[in-house]
Amino acid sequence: MQKAAKKKPPTIREVAARAGVSMMTASRAINGKALVSAKSQQAVEQAVKDLGYVPNASARALVGSADRRVALLHSNSTTSAYLGELLLGALGEAPQRHLHLVVEQCAPGAFAKEIVDQVSKAHVAGVILPPPLCDWAELVEALQARDIAVVGIAPDGDVPGMLAVGTDDRHAAYDLTRHLIDLGHRQIGFISGNIRHRASARRLQGFRDCLADRGIKLDERWIVPGDFSYRSGLDAAEQLLSLDTPPSAIFACNDDMAAAAITVAHQRRINVPGDITICGFDDTPLASAIWPALTTIRQPIRDMAREAIGLLGAHFSSQDEGAGEETLGRVKLDYQLIRRQSDAVPARH
Amino acid sequence: MQKAAKKKPPTIREVAARAGVSMMTASRAINGKALVSAKSQQAVEQAVKDLGYVPNASARALVGSADRRVALLHSNSTTSAYLGELLLGALGEAPQRHLHLVVEQCAPGAFAKEIVDQVSKAHVAGVILPPPLCDWAELVEALQARDIAVVGIAPDGDVPGMLAVGTDDRHAAYDLTRHLIDLGHRQIGFISGNIRHRASARRLQGFRDCLADRGIKLDERWIVPGDFSYRSGLDAAEQLLSLDTPPSAIFACNDDMAAAAITVAHQRRINVPGDITICGFDDTPLASAIWPALTTIRQPIRDMAREAIGLLGAHFSSQDEGAGEETLGRVKLDYQLIRRQSDAVPARH
């Protein structure tokens, strides 16, 4: 009938009492910002451990300047998987930066103004914008006009005043191409993405650059257009494999199109990777779901979100200290070449 | 050099002043719990609108009994996509239930005790357990022993004392089977999932039941085992299509295996859906990424998370009111049959 009394979590007051110091000293020791004698420091740390003390985030936030709210804004074109990764990274980092993360979804077809209204109602000091939101100049400007810091995730271009994290698409494509060449491939087909995406152009550039650096001549017929969809990959692969001198390897600009290429190869009874090597890009779940699993490039989405939070944190700090103008930043993260089962040395003639 | 003064968000005090009432009346009007005169109510609502007031969650949480923390615990076997959906649902519902959501990842291979320690350090009053965590009896019990409410997402079985949300797998499979029959199919193959999953068994049961209800005889050779992986789907489909009387439709127990079946059909130059109908289950991103896109069953993961939060909220309320024993609950949500391009009426002989 009557429930066991809820054990209230320990407060900083109890920690202070147990350590034989005042609340303030305990607070300082815990936050490690101010000077505290080694003795007090240790006593407090011990007490924290004994009591299993965890600071109350709400109280911290309430006191004012300490915590700020930042929003992860997403549109309905952000896939759950992408969002999940983003959330995992951001949620992990936010508390350490003393930031509260809120998640906001913007209505499909909403005007920039509406979105900005929605965001400012949430009292956020900064927003994280995944693609394609980060490439929407009007939105970014409107946000900045309200004095809200903006950080873009893998934006397509550079926007002045916008913080950004991303990977080096060109370099990644260069590396993947080198991997194929090192395997022994010389005739490599390329299925490009939507030409409007600069990321796609950068990947193609990396591909071209690597071939050029290795002195390998590129047959322009081996570059076929796609639009990132599975369907377009089907068509592109058909085109590539119908050539009188088909390539021994295909570099698809994303995993969906690579998966489509594998399907086409199977239809034609061409063995992957025995007869042809097929690589993707992005390392979406699809890459490891199919068989053979795709060799691909992993974009560290989770890390990007982590960095985005970090950038925001740093931005606020420098802002508080009134240090000159804002410290803008654009960080590039390392991608990873994930080698699975879809590549091999080229078949002998 | 000097920044424009930050406009502080309005507080309830300002709302009260503008509405010409006391803070408490404003508070009551805003929360709508207690009795407030229609006049005050309106005045407050107007002031809230004018000022763009948004309650400060931290302050609310701080005051005590109002907000509780609940954790979404996930293991590394939870895919990002699944987690993303869960998070979207939970994050949307939590504030309305006055719950603070925290996200905790449990280390791979951790003991139940370690996980419980981690969770209780976070001072949470309840946890949401996605599969396969919700089927880990030892963990559930340990959590409950510490007086933490547990709600499982689509658990495999029933655990006494555990709240749960889920869908009716048997019923969904029944409906999908009926859809195939209505299309005109009479020879339907079934690729089952891992036999250890009861969900898989329930889907098979739904399949069998529907066939029986329609008086359609089932050739046992049309039921072939898979293990939910793409690879196993490949083998199963090969087996099915090598029969002397192959089925005119295949019901795969998940999308990965259905995608594999499509690949096999293509290899054999069997047109989907012209020559054979293939359906999946779960509506993962893969289902709409491939071509033809899969007709499948969507599990409302986001809604499940929403309901899970709701269940937790209701649980706490009834607990506060000391109403008899706990009100346990298990809610079943509606699945959805998503019809895409992978089904059609059977080809004529």
Next chain:
DNA sequence: GTGAAAGCGCTAACAA
């Protein structure tokens, strides 16, 4: 280096 006081925004309890 440390401590005492004040108060962040809000609501539970009590009065009026």
Next chain:
DNA sequence: TTGTTAGCGCTTTCAC
């Protein structure tokens, strides 16, 4: 029905 008082847990002054 409404207002007053107190205090949630913590950190910011500003003294010592």
